[in-house]
Amino acid sequence: xxxxxxxxxxxxxxxxxxxxxxxxxxxxxxxxxxxxxxxxxxxxxxxxxxxxxxxxxxxxxxxxxxxxxxxxxxxxxxxxxxxxxxxxxxxxxxxxxxxxxxxxxxxxxxxxxxxxxxxxxxxxxxxxxxxxxxxxxxxxxxxxxxxxxxxxxxxxxxxxxxxxxxxxxxxxxxxxxxxxxxxxxxxxxxxxxxxxxxxxxxxxxxxxxxxxxxxxxxxxxxxxxxxxxxxxxxxxxxxxxxxxxxxxxxxxxxxxxxxxxxxxxxxxxxxxxxxxxxxxxxxxxxxxxxxxxxxxxxxxxxxxxxxxxxxxxxxxx
Numbered sequence: 001x002x003x004x005x006x007x008x009x010x011x012x013x014x015x016x017x018x019x020x021x022x023x024x025x026x027x028x029x030x031x032x033x034x035x036x037x038x039x040x041x042x043x044x045x046x047x048x049x050x051x052x053x054x055x056x057x058x059x060x061x062x063x064x065x066x067x068x069x070x071x072x073x074x075x076x077x078x079x080x081x082x083x084x085x086x087x088x089x090x091x092x093x094x095x096x097x098x099x100x101x102x103x104x105x106x107x108x109x110x111x112x113x114x115x116x117x118x119x120x121x122x123x124x125x126x127x128x129x130x131x132x133x134x135x136x137x138x139x140x141x142x143x144x145x146x147x148x149x150x151x152x153x154x155x156x157x158x159x160x161x162x163x164x165x166x167x168x169x170x171x172x173x174x175x176x177x178x179x180x181x182x183x184x185x186x187x188x189x190x191x192x193x194x195x196x197x198x199x200x201x202x203x204x205x206x207x208x209x210x211x212x213x214x215x216x217x218x219x220x221x222x223x224x225x226x227x228x229x230x231x232x233x234x235x236x237x238x239x240x241x242x243x244x245x246x247x248x249x250x251x252x253x254x255x256x257x258x259x260x261x262x263x264x265x266x267x268x269x270x271x272x273x274x275x276x277x278x279x280x281x282x283x284x285x286x287x288x289x290x291x292x293x294x295x296x297x298x299x300x301x302x303x304x305x306x307x308x309x310x311x312x313x314x315x316x317x
Contacts, residue, residue, distance in 0.1 A: 024180040026071065032187055036060075036143045039193055043142065048192050049246035052140060058258060060144040065260050066134060067147025077154040078176070086172035089163045097169035104178070108229075110165050111178040116233040118161035119226040129292045130267040131156040137263055139250035141212055146190035150264050182228045186211070196243075206231045209243045216247040267292075 043054040097103055122132035134150035150156075165175045189211040196202060196209045206227040214225040224241040227234050234240035255266050274287045274296075283296050 024177060025184060026075070028184055028187075029071075032143070032147070035188065039143050039191060043193060046192075048141065048249075050248045052249075054140065054142050054192050055144075056140055059138055059140050060142070062258055062260070062263065063138055063144040063148035066263060067144075067149055069260060069264075070147075070149040070151045070153075073151035074149075074154060077151070078159075082154050082159045083172060083176075086159065086163060086166050086175070089166040090172055093167055093169045095169040099171070099174050103170075104174070107165065107170050107174060108178045108181070110168075110170075111162060111175065111182060112228055112230050113233060114161045114165060115179070115182055115228040116226050116237075118158055119228070120239065121161070122158075123223045123226070124291050125289050126267075126271055126292045126294070127288050128156055128158070130271055131158070133251070133267045133292075134264055136215060136251055137255055139254065141190060141192050141215055141247070141249050143187065143190055145215070146187040152264060152268070185229045190215075202231075203235075204230060204232060210234075210240075212247045212249075213241055213243040215249050217250055217252050218245060218248050220245065221247065222252075 040055050046054045048054050097107075099107070118128075119132075122128040131150040131152045135145075135148050138145045138148055162175050162179060166172050186206070189206055189208045191208050192212065194208040197205075197207050201207060202209065206225070206229055210225045210227070210231050213221045216222070221241060221243075224239055225231065225234055226239055231240060255263065257263055257266070271287055275284050277284070277296070279296055286294070286296075
C-alpha cells in the first residue's frame with residue numbers, strides 16, 4: 001500500500017511542475033464539447049452513408065465515458081511513468097535543439113512521422129491493437145467517436161514511438177505538446193458533416209473523408225490511412241485509400257457491450273486466452289506481436305485466418 005502512496009505522491013508532485021502546454025487537450029475540452037453540440041444539432045436527423053443515424057445517444061455516451069476515463073487516468077500515467085522515462089531519454093540525447101518556429105515545424109513533422117508508425121503498428125501488432133481497438137468500437141462516425149480512447153495506451157507503450165524525437169534532442173514537454181496538437185487536429189476529422197475538401201488539401205492533409213475510410217470495416221478500407229494531420233506518409237508507404245464506397249463503421253466482429261471496463265480490456269482478455277491455449281511457447285507468444293487476425297494451427301492443420309484484419313470474436317462482459 002505504501003508503494004501506491006509513493007506513486008501517487010510522485011504523480012501529484014510532477015503535476016505541480018507542469019506547464020500550460022502540457023494541458024492543451026484538457027484546455028480544449030470546452031471547444032470539443034461545443035463542436036459536439038453543433039454537430040449533433042446539424043446532424044440529429046441525418047442518416048449516414050451506412051444507413052445508421054449519425055448520432056445515437058447510447059453510443060455517444062459510451063464514447064464520452066471512455067474519453068473521460070482516458071483523460072483522467074492517462075494524464076496520471078503520463079506524469080507518473082511516461083515523463084520520467086522520456087526525461088531519462090533526454091538526458092542521453094544526441095544534441096540539444098532549442099524550439100523556434102522552424103524547429104517546431106520540424107518537430108511537428110517528426111511527430112507526425114512517428115504517429116504514422118505508431119498507428120500502423122496499432123493495427124498490425126496485436127499488443128498495440130489491444131489498446132487501439134477501443135477507438136474503433138463505435139459503429140457511428142461523429143465528434144464523440146474521437147473521444148473513444150483507451151487509458152491503457154501508456155501501458156501498451158505508445159510513447160515509445162515518440163522517444164526518438166527526444167533522443168534527437170527535443171525536450172519531452174515539447175514532443176508531447178506537438179503530439180497533443182496533432183491529436184487535437186484529429187478530433188475534427190471524425191465527422192460526416194464535411195464532405196470532400198479541395199483536391200490540394202485532400203492530397204496533403206488527413207481529412208474527414210480519409211479518416212472516414214480509416215474507420216470503415218469494408219474490406220477495401222481496413223488498415224488504411226494511418227496519418228494524423230497529414231496523409232503524405234500513407235501515399236509514400238502505400239497505405240492510402242480514397243473514400244469511394246459508403247463506409248460501414250466499426251469492427252469486423254463488433255463487441256456488443258456498453259460496459260466501459262469491458263470495452264477497454266476485451267481484446268487484452270482475448271489475447272491472453274489465445275496465449276493460454278496449449279501449444280509450443282513460440283507459437284503461443286507470437287500472439288503478442290503477430291497481426292490481430294493471425295491464428296495458430298489447430299488440430300495439426302496449419303492455416304491462416306480467412307477473415308479480414310481486426311476480426312475478433314465478440315464477447316459479453
